Amino acid sequence: MLSILSITGPIYLAILAGFLSVRAGLFKASDMRLLGGFVLYVALPALLFSALSTKPFGEIIRPGYMVAYLLGSLIMVTLGYTYSRLVRGQGAARAGISAMGMSCPNSGFVGYPLGMLIYPDFAGVVLALNMLVENAVIIPLLLALASQQKGASPVTAFLMAAGRLVRNPLVIALALGLAASLLPFELPSVLTRTVGLFAGAAAPVSLFVIGGTL
Template sequence: MGEVLALALPFFGVIFLGLGCGRLARIPESGLAWLSFFIIYVALPALFFSLVARTPFHELTNGSFILATTATTAVCFTLSLLIGLWLRHGNLPEASIAAIVGSYSNVGYMGPGLTLGALGAAASVPTALIFVFDSLFFFTIVPVLMAVSGRDQHRLGQTLLLVVRRVVTHPFNIATFLGVVSAYFEFQPPAAIDKTLEFLRNAAAPCALFTLGVSVALRPMGRVGGEVPWLLAIKLVIHPALIWLVLSLVGGFDPVWIATAVLMASLPPALNAFIMAKQYDTYVAGASGGVLVGTVVSVATVTAMLYAIQHDMLPHGLLQ
């Protein structure tokens, strides 16, 4: 148990350190701007490029894994959307943001550090694949739902073009694409560049986690609606269980890939839930409360999942 706590507590410790600093320090949210820019446009892209570029190319084209994990996330999104529609009285924009809380893991800020720390370099490929394709799903489905609901004033065609542009120009996706190209050509960067990339990727996790804590601290904590416990149950319990079930049914995956997918699915809601709520000016308090409560609760659930993975308690298949 000591090894698990030694792995988990630094991650959550940095988050709560940021949370405490955000509550105590009288610094406006604009003070995060350059650090956020560094994380999104420099450190995390360096991390994802390095993860993918060092991977044998044939492992990056595992279509069955991509389809299984993304489809499972879509199922959790749909289930959360239905709960949101039920408890938010048919309000599609609010239900769409609620569905993000119930299905979008914090795969960017928390995912790589936890999976690589728990499972080693073998977790790099499934981590990158889940991040890229889950993000593509959410960056596509949410704007489309907002356009359908009338919350987004653009026409559906304009919205789809905007979605494509954002996906193509997102720094994480660009870095991953360059990593795939590097893996295909087996490109080895010069020592100085490789050292710079190592320096940057080592900064990614602590900076991202601290920023996550500060960002959560600065969010208004409004009344948590009755749907939030249901959404968090889907996010923290049903999502990882369903991922394990689907991957086990499909079969043929390395146990490390299964463990990586389950651990990624067990992460708390992504901060993007609040960002999208602010963007569309809907369900802001619910998204803020869901991210904050989900992050706190996940201290227990993610630690338990890490314990299960570290002690090989996660079944490798349905027949085991």
């Protein structure tokens, strides 16, 4: 029991800190949006780049894990979209968003902090693989499904969604990190340490934001 609390306790305490900070007036609820943006557009991209660029490419890509994660996500997409359309009677757009909520886990704001406490040496790489699958297949697929109601063909909608995601800082960080892992030399320490400073803020600030939005 104590071993479980030693893992989950820091997570709940960090969330509680965010909740109490807003309740006490130290931060406004609207401030959490800014902090969330920092996590999403600065800290998490830095984390992904740091996790990937410091390991050889062969140690990063795990086909078995990626296929299992992809299949599990596709099953949830199918179930969520079908349920939303047939049972709840939602249109294509709302069904696509509902399926996204059912199939896309909160890897960055919850999954990574939890992973850091359980397996800190691999949490960053696992997060990167999850986001690689999500941004390459799952999210474009869901956006394509949601766009059917607007008259666009699924293929066109998929390509348009993929094109928008290419400009996402998380996707850019994934690409740069994978490219850096292929280099025959190490990156300058001044660069890796600077990126590491921002990466270290990802877990605590993300949990703080969750608490602040409750």
